[in-house]
Structures are given as structure tokens and as C-alpha cells.
Amino acid sequence: MLKDITIGQYFPGESFVHKLDPRMKIVLTIAYVVMLFLTNNVYGFIISVGFLVLSYSISRISFKMILKSLKPIVPIILFTAILNLFFVNGDPLFKWWVISISAQGVKLAVFMSLRVIFLIAGTSLLTYTTSPIELTDGIELLLSPLKKVKFPVHELAMMMTIALRFIPTLIEETDKIMSAQKARGADLESGGIVQRAKALIPILIPLFISAFRRAEELALAMECRCYHGDEGRTRMKQLQYSWRDAFSFILISVLIITVILINMFIKTGSF
Amino acid sequence: MNEIIKTENLVFQYEGENNSDIMVLNGINIHIKKGEFVAVLGHNGSGKSTLAKHFNAILLPTKGNVCVDGINTRHEEKLFDIRQKVGMVFQNPDNQIVATIVEEDVAFGPENLGVEPSEIRKRVDEALESVDMYEYRRHAPHQLSGGQKQRVAIAGVVAMRPDCIVLDEPTAMLDPRGRKEVLKTIKELNDTYGTTVVLITHYMDEAVNADRVIVIDSGDILLDGTPKDVFCQVKVLKDAGLDVPQVTELAYELRKCGLNINVDVLTEDECVEELTKLLEE
Ligand SMILES: Nc1ncnc2c1ncn2[C@@H]1O[C@H](COP(=O)(O)OP(=O)(O)OP(=O)(O)O)[C@@H](O)[C@H]1O
Numbered sequence: 259m260l261k262d263i264t265i266g267q268y269f270p271g272e273s274f275v276h277k278l279d280p281r282m283k284i285v286l287t288i289a290y291v292v293m294l295f296l297t298n299n300v301y302g303f304i305i306s307v308g309f310l311v312l313s314y315s316i317s318r319i320s321f322k323m324i325l326k327s328l329k330p331i332v333p334i335i336l337f338t339a340i341l342n343l344f345f346v347n348g349d350p351l352f353k354w355w356v357i358s359i360s361a362q363g364v365k366l367a368v369f370m371s372l373r374v375i376f377l378i379a380g381t382s383l384l385t386y387t388t389s390p391i392e393l394t395d396g397i398e399l400l401l402s403p404l405k406k407v408k409f410p411v412h413e414l415a416m417m418m419t420i421a422l423r424f425i426p427t428l429i430e431e432t433d434k435i436m437s438a439q440k441a442r443g444a445d446l447e448s449g450g451i452v453q454r455a456k457a458l459i460p461i462l463i464p465l466f467i468s469a470f471r472r473a474e475e476l477a478l479a480m481e482c483r484c485y486h487g488d489e490g491r492t493r494m495k496q497l498q499y500s501w502r503d504a505f506s507f508i509l510i511s512v513l514i515i516t517v518i519l520i521n522m523f524i525k526t527g528s529f
Numbered sequence: 530m531n532e533i534i535k536t537e538n539l540v541f542q543y544e545g546e547n548n549s550d551i552m553v554l555n556g557i558n559i560h561i562k563k564g565e566f567v568a569v570l571g572h573n574g575s576g577k578s579t580l581a582k583h584f585n586a587i588l589l590p591t592k593g594n595v596c597v598d599g600i601n602t603r604h605e606e607k608l609f610d611i612r613q614k615v616g617m618v619f620q621n622p623d624n625q626i627v628a629t630i631v632e633e634d635v636a637f638g639p640e641n642l643g644v645e646p647s648e649i650r651k652r653v654d655e656a657l658e659s660v661d662m663y664e665y666r667r668h669a670p671h672q673l674s675g676g677q678k679q680r681v682a683i684a685g686v687v688a689m690r691p692d693c694i695v696l697d698e699p700t701a702m703l704d705p706r707g708r709k710e711v712l713k714t715i716k717e718l719n720d721t722y723g724t725t726v727v728l729i730t731h732y733m734d735e736a737v738n739a740d741r742v743i744v745i746d747s748g749d750i751l752l753d754g755t756p757k758d759v760f761c762q763v764k765v766l767k768d769a770g771l772d773v774p775q776v777t778e779l780a781y782e783l784r785k786c787g788l789n790i791n792v793d794v795l796t797e798d799e800c801v802e803e804l805t806k807l808l809e810e
């Protein structure tokens with residue numbers, strides 16, 4: 259049951275988007291988010307959405323995946339919509355007791371919800387097309403200037419790698435412990451919330467003990483393989499920018515500039 | 530200098546509760562030559578793992594010295610040289626694989642040593658081929674069987690180009706098939722590449738293939754010699770709480786019953802030979 263959980267939801271592929279340097283993909287994702295938040299106009303919005311649709315089509319990730327990624331954040335979208343709906347002042351369309359809904363409110367509610375939806379859709383594409391290792395490597399390299407101010411970039415990346423490595427192992431172990439406790443008559447499925455939470459204790463304690471033992475052994479094994487942090491360490495995989503990265507970078511820059519110009523000069527259709 | 534590991538009067542004690550020291554190793558002298566295949570036997574708690582941890586400076590002796598290729602393990606500035614020369618593989622393959630992809634994990638050691646990227650690539654491919662795991666290089670560790678994981682762990686050490694590999698019960702958590710795979714790999718490394726192997730084990734039949742067997746009992750060396758010399762001392766081994774290979778035990782029991790049979794048989798073939806000889810007489 260627990261085995262179905264997949265982390266990162268990476269779909270391997272050979273598309274243009276897959277082949278982009280992970281550093282560039284992270285930068286592009288951030289640029290896309292910035293673009294979404296700069297946009298305050300229908301035309302700018304169409305540009306952002308166009309970029310998203312284009313990226314999804316090129317990477318051959320099914321649009322159904324967008325729906326899947328949206329599922330967990332439906333409450334957030336609703337919350338944003340309701341907040342905007344009731345608390346934006348303007349000419350009332352509808353009034354009852356203390357509640358009033360304005361035309362501006364409706365507009366903003368729709369707009370903000372769409373913004374959140376496209377934000378999630380865009381950032382999900384990053385994890386759909388980038389393997390967790392590439393992502394970790396990308397983050398480590400992008401943040402490497404922060405080493406100068408003693409920020410533990412390498413340690414952070416190493417922690418992420420190890421976490422990713424051990425998630426499947428620990429999930430498997432949790433499954434085993436659950437079966438073992440069930441075989442001893444533990445009841446994990448019935449009862450109220452409090453009772454169920456209590457039933458988790460005999461699963462969590464062995465899991466933690468084993469995780470600590472594993473950590474100790476792993477540390478020893480790493481020491482035996484001469485691990486001593488970042489100092490003097492090289493990497494087998496060297497990331498390299500290609501024409502694809504240059505092209506995408508120019509494209510997103512042009513789009514962002516266009517969005518800014520539209521904001522400044524076109525007044526129709528703004529929110 | 531053709532001794533890779535040398536211990537002189539190695540004494541080690543843990544600090545126990547209320548300041549009583551627990552002696553684990555009491556003055557061990559071992560000389561391991563380059564290219565040798567040494568099996569270390571001993572019952573639980575006899576100090577095998579503690580001894581092994583002295584071979585690559587994870588532990589330092591309380592008294593006495595350990596030298597790796599002529600370098601005393603007390604030389605702290607030579608620590609990485611020592612650990613590069615003597616690699617170590619542990620019991621649980623799950624807890625020694627660091628990366629999420631097989632080839633990334635094999636690259637971990639050379640990366641730590643600061644080897645050039647193109648050279649790392651070469652070493653990783655060679656190491657994976659030498660343990661016969663090349664076609665799995667892009668797999669995630671959790672997709673592999675126990676024996677395969679253990680071979681990846683061995684490849685991770687091989688990629689550091691060590692002179693000696695110390696394996697602490699590498700087959701204890703594996704099924705018979707995984708055990709066979711791992712043993713074959715170890716033997717091949719020793720035969721083809723001349724890597725010195727120190728194999729710590731509980732299984733007598735794994736020790737039979739070694740050039741030399743050392744038996745440890747409560748922190749002392751009990752026996753040290755060729756498998757034949759060691760295993761024919763059936764009584765000494767039994768008193769130390771150890772088994773002997775089944776065929777040796779059979780010959781031993783037959784001899785006790787007054788039959789004229791050689792006790793130094795280690796493999797089934799040898800046993801069959803001895804038995805037919807006996808029947809023909
Ligand atoms: N961290 C520790 N603190 C105190 N005593 C320890 C510690 N580690 C090991 N010992 C003791 O040292 C002795 C030898 O342990 P060691 O692990 O070397 O045995 P072993 O021969 O490897 O046994 P096994 O076959 O179970 O692996 C044991 O009696 C053990 O209790």
C-alpha cells in the first residue's frame with residue numbers, strides 16, 4: 259500500500275525540455291513564476307499560458323498530469339477565491355446582510371485562482387521532466403555562490419540525496435513493521451483519530467530506532483570511502499549548458515519584457 | 530615491501546561502565562601479504578569486526594601498532610591514503626549505498642578523492658564490469674536484489690583502486706544465490722586483479738577457498754594457516770565454538786571410529802576420493 263507513493267514523479271524522456279540543463283530549468287521555472295505575478299492583464303496572461311502549453315506539448319507530458327498535480331491544492335485555490343470574492347471592495351453586484359460581492363471581487367477571484375493553478379502546473383513540469391538527482395545537482399550548483407557566506411550548500415544537497423535514497427528503503431521497512439505488528443494483533447484501521455494515532459506509536463518507534471542505526475552505519479561507510487565534505491571533491495557528472503539552454507533563456511526573457519510592456523502600454527483588459 | 534597490512538602487538542579495549550575497560554583484542558600479530566586471500570573466522574563477539582576496523586584506521590589501537598603499506602595508522606595526515614588503500618565492505622548492503630543511482634554511488638569514492646571527472650567515468654565503468662553489474666548502472670538501488678546491492682557496494686570500493694578489500698560478513702544478509710554471486714565476485718577480484726582480500730565470515734565453506742585462514746577467539750589468534758592445516762584441527766575449532774566444513778566433520782567422525790581416513794578433506798570431491806580409497810582397501 260505504501261509502495262505506491264512516488265516521490266518527485268519523474269517521467270523519463272528524451273524531449274527538448276528533458277534535455278535542458280537542470281540549472282536552466284530551475285531558472286526558467288522561477289522566471290515563469292515571476293512572469294505570472296507580473297501579469298495584470300489578459301494579454302500578458304495569454305502569453306504565460308501559451309508558454310506553459312508549449313512546454314507541456316514539447317515535453318510530451320500529458321495535460322492530465324496537471325489535474326493530478328492540482329488535486330492536493332484545491333483547498334488553497336478555493337481559499338484564495340473566497341477571500342478575493344468577499345473581501346475586495348467595489349461596486350456591489352450582490353448584497354445580503356454583511357456579505358457583499360463586487361464585480362472586481364469576482365474578476366480578481368477568477369484571476370487569482372487561475373494564477374495559482376498555472377503556478378502549480380508550471381512548477382510541476384520541472385519535477386515531471388527532471389530526475390531528483392539532476393534537481394539536487396542543479397540546486398547545489400545554482401546555490402554555490404552562497405558558499406562564500408558559509409551557507410552549507412553541499413551539505414544540504416548531500417542531505418537531499420540521502421533522503422531520496424532512503425525513502426524507498428524506509429517505506430519498505432514501514433510496510434514490514436506494519437505487517438509484523440498486525441500479526442501480533444495490532445489494530446491499525448479502526449477507531450477514532452486519537453486511537454489511530456496511538457496505534458501508530460508501535461510502528462514509529464521501531465522505525466526510528468532502525469533509521470538511527472542505518473544512519474550510523476551509513477556514516478561509517480561514507481567515512482571508509484574517504485568522504486570529508488566538499489573540500490577537494492570532484493564530480494563525475496559535469497553539467498554543461500547547450501544551445502537549448504541559450505534559446506530557452508532568450509525566449510523567456512523576451513516574453514517577460516513583452517509582459518512588462520503590455521502592462522505599461524495596454525490599458526484594456528487589465529484586472 | 531610486500532606486506533599490505535601488519536599489526537604489531539595490537540591491543541584494543543573499550544571503555545566500559547564504571548571505568549572498567551573491556552579487552553577486545555589482546556596483542557594480535559598479523560602480517561598480510563599483497564595478493565593474499567585471507568579468511569577470518571571466529572564466533573560472535575570474538576573481536577573480528579573490531580580487528581577489521583583497525584585495518585583502515587576507523588579505530589586506533591590502544592597499544593601496539595597497525596601499518597598499512599608501511600604507513601602507521603596513527604599518522605592522521607595520511608588517513609585518506611590509508612582508506613584509499615584499504616577499502617571496506619559491510620554486512621548490510623542497504624546501509625552503505627549513498628546515491629540514488631548505481632553509477633553515481635560507485636563514483637562516490639573517487640569523487641571524494643578528487644579524481645578527474647573523465648577518469649572517474651572510466652573507473653566507474655571498469656568497476657561495474659568487474660563485479661558484473663554494468664548493465665544495471667542506471668538502476669536505483671532499491672530495484673536490486675541483496676546480492677546485486679552488495680556487488681554495487683564492492684564496485685564502490687573497487688573504483689577507489691584499493692590494494693586491499695576488507696569484507697565484514699558481506700554475505701550474512703543474503704540468500705544462497707546472492708551469497709554465491711558475491712563470493713564469486715570476491716574470488717575473481719583476487720584472481721584477476723590481484724587485490725588482497727580479507728574476508729570475515731561465519732560460514733566455514735566460504736573460508737575453504739581462501740589462501741589462509743585465521744581463527745580469532747576472544748581477542749587472540751587461535752589458529753593461522755592454510756585451510757587444510759586449520760580445519761583438520763577439528764577439536765580445537767569445536768572447543769572455540771566453531772563448526773568445520775561438513776565433509777571434514779564426517780572424516781573426523783569416521784577416524785574417531787577407528788577408520789583409517791585422512792582428516793584434511795575440505796571439498797566434497799576430496800571426500801569422495803578419500804572414501805573410495807577407504808572402500809578399495
Ligand atoms: N561500541 C562498543 N562499546 C563497547 N563494547 C563493544 C563495542 N563494540 C563492540 N564491543 C564489544 O567488543 C567485542 C567484540 O566485538 P566485535 O563486534 O568485534 O565482534 P565480532 O567478532 O565482529 O562479532 P560478530 O560475529 O557478532 O560480528 C564484543 O564483546 C562486544 O561486546
Ligand SMILES: [Mg+2]
Pocket residue numbers: 577578579697
Ligand atoms: Mg562483526
